[in-house]
Amino acid sequence: MGCIPTKTLVGSAKAIHTAKRGAEFGFGVSGLEINWPRIRERKDKIVNSIVSGTERSLQRNPRIDLIRGWARFTGPGRLGVGDRIIEAERVIIATGVAPNIPDIPGLKEAGFFTNESVMDMESLPASMVIFGGGPEGMEFGQIFHRLGVQMTILQRRDRVLPREDEEISRELEVILREEGIAILTRAVPTRVEKLAGGRVAVTATVAGKQERIEADRILVAAGRRPHHLAELGLERAGIEGDPDKGIRVDETLRTTAPNVWAIGDVLGRLQHTHFAVYTSGIAVWNALRGEARKYDTSRIPGGVFTDPEVASVGLTAEEAQAQGRRVKIGKHPMRAVGRAQAMGETRGFTKFVVDADTNAVLGMHVLAHLGADLLPQGILMMHTGSIDPLQACVCIHPTLSEGVKSAAVNLKPLDAVATATGDLPDEEQH
């Protein structure tokens, strides 16, 4: 449950940010005080209530025995947990991933936080360097910046969130830099030194030049991989897996061993809770009912809970073109959406990638306040096979959803959109 703890922090960070924007909304705040122990307590309270609710419901379920301990295969259908042996007709592996710690000289000696330990740190440092400009790095970068920590993000690639639509990456970089976060791209840390007073100095190659960055602490957010597979005894049950790439499965989620399936992060495909839950349903049907349901990643969405949020599903325009498709793009900026103006949340845009021959939605990419909650309109259209219902439907005025509909209605050939960036479409609602 990495999702909920971070999202409670996103909630605190947003509230602080809004308080600081009082002048825009017509109020003033004096003596704004950030209390990290209380923010942590709020997180723990929410997380504990979810975990204890889960425990209670498992205890009440007579069909589930919860067994505590590290499991390893001792043979086909046999697992050892401590000195207990568990026998099962079928097994589902759902062991997730662990943080990837890059091999950088001096890093271990200097000490660093991971996604878990950073949320439980005793007190806030004055400054922090993050290794990684992916989803975790961006979320933590903005959270701690808003809590008053001076943040520097080092991203190896030439843009943050490199798997997202490029325009979204670029726009998010602009927004976060304006907010005061230092983002260095093409930045590869090469050495870490421990300084007096517990501070650290990071030497990095930034766009070919050597730079030195000092900070109080380091947060490693360089992705997560199924490293722990080596300790699962997979070979004793005939299950193939790779500590970097994950467990090998076929399209029905079955591993190379009969009667063993794998789901979620450990597949090394997508790392989202909703993907883990989605694959769990398929694997259980296949395991218990002997079916051959297939999993499909083409309509699995992903969200990054920065402010504004990044949310996407399906193909980018470039990916669709690379598949030889003719594409139309529908784009609408949030600044042209009445509700967004009223809320003071005008950053970002919605972008649809539509097949020009069939009107099928190939992808949807959003950078917007509550963007992840706007995405289902596009996901549903991917399931219906056409963008037409969204073009025909009526949205409540004034809502952020109107921006999504406007993007769906405004489809243009790709090259027309590329030359018209920055144009502000007429406002359609008043």
Add this chain to the structure above:
Amino acid sequence: MTTYNLAVVGGGMGGLGAANRAAAMGAKVALIESGRLGGT
């Protein structure tokens, strides 16, 4: 010793979903978790 219909290794978001669904379908399930329920 009980032989379970299904053993689920890992009580994170995916494992919990699998265990609950399998139990609802009538299976006897062992859910094995080394840390906190709910996963990373």
